Amino acid sequence: MLFSSITFLYLFLPLTIIFYFFVPQKGKNLVLLVMSLLFYAWGEPVYVLLMLAQIVISYVLLWFVDRFRERRAAGIFYILSVLLPFAALFYFKYFHFFMDTIFGIRTKTIALPIGISFYTFQIVSYCVDVYCGRVKRQKNLVTYAAYVTLFPQLVAGPIVRYSEIEQTLTKGIDFSKFHKSFGQGLVRFVVGLGKKVLIANVIGEFVAEVAALSQRNLTLSWAYAIAVSLQIYFDFSGYSDMAIGLGGIFGFSFPENFRYPFISQSVTEFWRRWHITLGAWFRDYVYIPMGGNRVCMPRWILNIFVVWLFTGLWHGAGWNFIVWGLLFAVLLVMEKGVGRLFGNRKNSGSAMDSKSVLKKDLAKALIGIVKHGYVIFIILISFLIFHNDSLSNAVADIQALFAQGSHIAHNLGSVEHAVYAYVMRNRMIILCVGLLGSTPLPLWIWTKLQERLQTVRIGNKIIYVLTSAMVLCVMVLCTAYLIDGSFNPFLYFRF
Amino acid sequence: MKESKWKQYITIYGFVFCLVSVMVIMIISPKKAISSAERRRLAEKPKLTVKNLMDKSFMDDTEKYLLDHFPFRDGLRRIKASFAYDILQQKENNDIYVVDGHASKLEYPLNEASVKRLSDKMKGLRQQYFPEQTVWYAIVPDKNYFLAQQNGFPSMDYKRIIDLLSQALSADDVPDAAFQYMDIMSELSIDDYYYTDTHWRQERILGVACHVADALGVVGLLSFSTDSQETFTENKIKNFYGVYYGQAALPMEPDTMVYLTSEVTDAARVWSLEENMQSGKKTTTVMLPDEQGAVWKMVYQTEKLEDGKSLDKYDIFVGGASSLQVIRSPKASSQKRLILFRDSYTSSLAPLLLEAYREIVLIDLRYIDSTRIGTYVDFAEADILFLYNTSIVNHSEMLK
Structure with a gap:
């Protein structure tokens, strides 16, 4: 079930809220579990059994781990608890790709269960944390199943660790904080819905329009690359906002998944701001266990490449995802190398006069612009690779940015001119909205406005009315868009 | 503090009331077979069978049914069109543009x-x-x-x-x-x-x-x-x-x-x-x-x-x-x-x-x-x- 669907917004959500808040504390996890299973089964009526089987198997294996703790058998059960979810993930997501592409053996395509990558990672992180003693094993199967299936984050993240929501799952909602959390969750959910329906979907229409043209000019090629990045960002961050917001509505606190990634000045920073929970998962469960950066240089480089190969593969079984992941590995290693090179010279200067300080500030600002330009360029290229189904298409899209390749029209007639100009003009405002919306500017303006309003007597009331009006307007607009349109895909459902 | 609590209550109960109201209206409102504005037959209520449940057509058809029979559908479609035209400055809505009172559908390329x-x-x-x-x-x-x-x-x-x-x-x-x-x-x-x-x-x-x-x-x-x-x-x-x-x-x-x-x-x-x-x-x-x-x-x-x-x-x-x-x-x-x-x-x-x-x-x-x-x-x-x-x-x- 999509968050941005009428079935979810006006049937599933009100019913779940009513059931959840009307049952006593003891039954809340059961309500969450049942509703989450219904939510998943609405999109995967068959594979819901696979998810349930994985939950029960991991639960039983961890019971054995606990039972045989301090003995060798515990290790075996632990390895099984980690391997089995990965085996299922491998079979459904990668088996066909490996057999077909790498070994040249023709196999049937296997339908990918929605969200399998997300819930596999959650199960595995839980198993590792229990085995390592970072969290206590959840003895109640319903509570454990509610953690894995929790519908706000089940199919597209953020990847929530058990420790992050254990408190609410085991001790229930903290009603002293709940009312505030509900209100904040509601606003966050509606903001996410707006990002998805009013921005990502509309930009997605532009992307589809340009892709439908057999050729394009240079301006349109760049606009297309920007639009692809914006669509992916608003689609995924919108979903994360909705998930975090729903978490708040039901009394949970989910981790942040995006922090304005497009303002980054390095690829390293970009990955601290983009899909934060996935990056943290790979850091904690792959990179650090492999030794992280506390190893010799060649081993460190190997660690980076392994992590980014997996990150690429996590997003999909395809060469474009592998190339996408490895591209970031190369860039991260290079950035580290450049950082070491220039980092040593950092403190070499002595006391400076004011002129020198000004020069230094100017140089710093210029370097900042160059760094930012570099990151934006890399993001555009990387998302063209990410967005395309095949590497050859991605290459053609990238070539078009340099007025080369099969996607570029060279001898333009008046009809083509009219088409290209129209397509750009038609979506200019939404592209500008997307560009501004991907920066902290809107939040900064809202914060400043709040600060100003709080200085007057009825300021808080005005803020409350403005927030409520915004929520209402966005809900009505999103509903209107859903009713009138059919363009409503969720890009991250395929992962 | 007291005022803040009240606001929170209004937010929670107001939101839940709105969602539930729309849900109830959606369920009990009389259903039309034809949309005169869109000049098409509206989706019929899907029948629940094991087959269409397993192949997900029941879910897809339910969404279509709810979309087609949503309360104030025509008004909401007008809101969307106005937003696209007036705020987003789109030149068309659903590929239809209007010039001098004439509506026309975009058809390109050849x-x-x-x-x-x-x-x-x-x-x-x-x-x-x-x-x-x-x-x-x-x-x-x-x-x-x-x-x-x-x-x-x-x-x-x-x-x-x-x-x-x-x-x-x-x-x-x-x-x-x-x-x-x-x-x-x-x-x-x-x-x-x-x-x-x-x-x-x-x-x-x-x-x-x-x-x-x-x-x-x-x-x-x-x-x-x-x-x-x-x-x-x-x-x-x-x-x-x-x-x-x-x-x-x-x-x-x-x-x-x-x-x-x-x-x-x-x-x-x-x-x-x-x-x-x-x-x-x-x-x-x-x-x-x-x-x-x-x-x-x-x-x-x-x-x-x-x-x-x-x-x-x-x-x-x-x-x-x-x-x-x-x-x-x-x-x-x-x-x-x-x-x-x-x-x-x-x-x-x-x-x-x-x-x-x-x-x-x-x-x-x-x-x-x-x-x-x-x-x-x-x-x-x-x-x-x-x-x-x-x-x-x-x-x-x-x-x-």
């Missing part, structure tokens, strides 16, 4: 493969059914032909369409003069089309009718000319909201539909394949035009205006979409026959030619396979005309 497919289809039909006859063809321009370029909207290259067709239809594999092009585009202007609909106005295409008749050599049999329409009585249908009105969801003034009647059109009758089909348990039988008991109807089927009979008022012209129709005109001035391969535009043109032709056969290849038409149609000694709108030319995959 699909050259589609033009080729159409010409191949025309050649194939000629080869199969009327190899010795001269075949005429004409293209009806869509409204973009008049509106798009000068208002900054993209459109097809119309000249290229004609060039491609004439090249293909005069190629080496086609006998000389087998296909003759009839230019009716120059006879038309944007004022000849409805504001809210894709179609041309019957009262404004007398010139086109004369031009067609002239090319086919029967113009002398018509009692009207381009400028005069005394032959006909104008009948008006007010509040005609065309197909683009519903799709655009923007406030637009309705059109007035005019249909032209005369002694000739009053006397003429229409036989259509669909109306004369009788489905049995295993076989389907057809009452052919000359058989006793065949159903014949009026040329202008005003009964279609009654509620629920038709989604489109344009259907009053020879009954609307049909795979195969025969119009017999007992008061025609000749015994000539015309066979028209057509789309919906021809429905309003054909009645104007009934003075000249005793029988006009309308074949819509979107609804009947071209291999089947020989069963029902005698092509011998008939005038043959292909008359297609540019949208069909650009989507000829629709032709069977």
Whole structure:
């Protein structure tokens, strides 16, 4: 079930809220579990059994781990608890790709269960944390199943660790904080819905329009690359906002998944701001266990490449995802190398006069612009690779940015001119909205406005009315868009 | 602190109240079968079976059903259209743009493969059914032909369409003069089309009718000319909201539909394949035009205006979409026959030619396979005309 669907917004959500808040504390996890299973089964009526089987198997294996703790058998059960979810993930997501592409053996395509990558990672992180003693094993199967299936984050993240929501799952909602959390969750959910329906979907229409043209000019090629990045960002961050917001509505606190990634000045920073929970998962469960950066240089480089190969593969079984992941590995290693090179010279200067300080500030600002330009360029290229189904298409899209390749029209007639100009003009405002919306500017303006309003007597009331009006307007607009349109895909459902 | 608590309560209960209210209204509100604004049948409540549950069609159909029957649907669609136009400054909504009160649907780029497919289809039909006859063809321009370029909207290259067709239809594999092009585009202007609909106005295409008749050599049999329409009585249908009105969801003034009647059109009758089909348990039988008991109807089927009979008022012209129709005109001035391969535009043109032709056969290849038409149609000694709108030319995959 999509968050941005009428079935979810006006049937599933009100019913779940009513059931959840009307049952006593003891039954809340059961309500969450049942509703989450219904939510998943609405999109995967068959594979819901696979998810349930994985939950029960991991639960039983961890019971054995606990039972045989301090003995060798515990290790075996632990390895099984980690391997089995990965085996299922491998079979459904990668088996066909490996057999077909790498070994040249023709196999049937296997339908990918929605969200399998997300819930596999959650199960595995839980198993590792229990085995390592970072969290206590959840003895109640319903509570454990509610953690894995929790519908706000089940199919597209953020990847929530058990420790992050254990408190609410085991001790229930903290009603002293709940009312505030509900209100904040509601606003966050509606903001996410707006990002998805009013921005990502509309930009997605532009992307589809340009892709439908057999050729394009240079301006349109760049606009297309920007639009692809914006669509992916608003689609995924919108979903994360909705998930975090729903978490708040039901009394949970989910981790942040995006922090304005497009303002980054390095690829390293970009990955601290983009899909934060996935990056943290790979850091904690792959990179650090492999030794992280506390190893010799060649081993460190190997660690980076392994992590980014997996990150690429996590997003999909395809060469474009592998190339996408490895591209970031190369860039991260290079950035580290450049950082070491220039980092040593950092403190070499002595006391400076004011002129020198000004020069230094100017140089710093210029370097900042160059760094930012570099990151934006890399993001555009990387998302063209990410967005395309095949590497050859991605290459053609990238070539078009340099007025080369099969996607570029060279001898333009008046009809083509009219088409290209129209397509750009038609979506200019939404592209500008997307560009501004991907920066902290809107939040900064809202914060400043709040600060100003709080200085007057009825300021808080005005803020409350403005927030409520915004929520209402966005809900009505999103509903209107859903009713009138059919363009409503969720890009991250395929992962 | 107390005030803050109250605000939180209002937020929570207000939000839940809104969601639950919409849910209840959605469930209990009376359901319509047809959307008059969008001129389409609305989705029916899906039946729950194990099969459609497993293949997810139940879920998809439920979403469609809820979308179609959502409370205040038409109002919400208008809000979306206004937001797209006024705030996002989009030039179109659902591919419909409005210029000078005229709504038009974007149609671009030109699909050259589609033009080729159409010409191949025309050649194939000629080869199969009327190899010795001269075949005429004409293209009806869509409204973009008049509106798009000068208002900054993209459109097809119309000249290229004609060039491609004439090249293909005069190629080496086609006998000389087998296909003759009839230019009716120059006879038309944007004022000849409805504001809210894709179609041309019957009262404004007398010139086109004369031009067609002239090319086919029967113009002398018509009692009207381009400028005069005394032959006909104008009948008006007010509040005609065309197909683009519903799709655009923007406030637009309705059109007035005019249909032209005369002694000739009053006397003429229409036989259509669909109306004369009788489905049995295993076989389907057809009452052919000359058989006793065949159903014949009026040329202008005003009964279609009654509620629920038709989604489109344009259907009053020879009954609307049909795979195969025969119009017999007992008061025609000749015994000539015309066979028209057509789309919906021809429905309003054909009645104007009934003075000249005793029988006009309308074949819509979107609804009947071209291999089947020989069963029902005698092509011998008939005038043959292909008359297609540019949208069909650009989507000829629709032709069977």
